[in-house]
Amino acid sequence: MAEWLYEAGIGENRAALVSRGVIWKARIELAGTRPQVGAICAARLADKSTGKVTLDQGGEALCDPLPKGITQGAPLKVKIVREAIPEPGRAKLPKAVPVPPEAPLGYGPDLLARITASDHPVRMLRPHEADALEEAGWSELLDEAYSGEIAFPGGALRMSPTPAMTLFDVDGAGPLEPLSIAAAHAVARAILRFGIGGSIGIDFPTLSSKAARNAVAEAIDAALPQPFERTAVNGFGFLQIVRRRTRPSLPELLHADPVGAATRAELRRLERLPPPVPATHMVDARIARRLAREPDWTETLARRMGGTVQFVTPKE
Incomplete structure (x- = not known):
């Protein structure tokens, strides 16, 4: 039976969805993460041309759309729909949407609240107990998320988070169609495991037949739960996926x-x-x-x- 393992660490909280000794999802929440998705914040319009607002609780966000007729410096309330995303040199500001003035202010759900609301039980871990996270491969998972080197039967992925998208490059020996199908399943597992959203590009080996390219795309559909959108595999072996992005992925947090x-x-x-x-x-x-x-x-x-x-x- 799958269960969430949750650990209130020093400087960060950790959670892993574990089934049969394998981590299927891993999440880290840094201490002091604010504002979180779902937070209702009081704000003031700082720049009408960009939609930048200053939050009363501290920090800034980008609000889109802006309320009709709002003027520079006017107060408003916003709901956070995407947290800040770390990037080299700067961070993408949180995204927000306007909410009615009567909406009650409040923080968004933290990591513990989110996993508690899931369909799986939560087990709280303590430092004096056996290290259940490590037994499930926590350190190895962090190494994968940071190095980007992900092995799968018959091949390997190289994952590279960039400001534009997270890229996966497929490498391996043997017949190209079975390799690509196995890689499609491995990419889907990595996306779920590391909480990767936004634009995702996969560079498969070049497949000459349309039937083979369709089989690879169908493997993505079978392995990656909706909602997402994707392109077909083009003649150069490239496929793009777009998933909703609400928080930084684990690789983004580690690289930042x-x-x-x-x-x-x-x-x-x-x-x-x-x-x-x-x-x-x-x-x-x-x-x-x-x-x-x-x-x-x-x-x-x-x-x-x-x-x-x-x-x-x-x-x-």
Whole structure:
């Protein structure tokens, strides 16, 4: 039976939908993520030409459409329909739509609320228990999401998140049609596993016959649940999928802040150390610098471990 495993970590919350020891979906929610999808926020119109609004709770969003007749600086209420998306150099602002003035303000559902509302039971994990996430392959999954190297029987995918779309390149030996069909199933699994939305491009091997290209497209249809739209496989082997995008994918989160991700992973490891726990821990210099910028993370770790915590680098 499938179940969600949920862990309230340090700096992030984690959830994995696990069935028969395999992670089918993995989600990470960074601490302080605001505004979230579904939030109703008070705002003021900051730039009518772009639809940019300033949120009373802090931050900005892009509102489309704008209420008719609204003027620069006027107050309005908006509903968040897509969270901020990290990108190299800048982040895409959250997207919002206007709501009636009488709509009650409120936060959107967090990760725990969303999985609790799903059709699967939720099991809460604790640091002193056996590491159920790791037993299901959590670290290997994070490596896949960051490196983009995803193996499947007979071949491999190389996944590359870009500002325009997430790209999958298919590689492998053997007959091209069976390879491409197996790759289509592997891409669908990766999309669901990592929560990938928006535009997705897949570069399959070039297939000469239309029947073979149709078989690959049908494999996508069979493996990837609706809703989504797709193109046919063209003569060069390229197929594009478009899915609703409401939050950053797991690869986008990891690529946006690899040092932060490594730091949170190290904290996860440390809080699971069996007693007696040492007070001093050696960490990479990049992690030490990040921890110095996040004193709450160190304080939380010390509280959970029941003592003081100090970090040193190899040079020290």
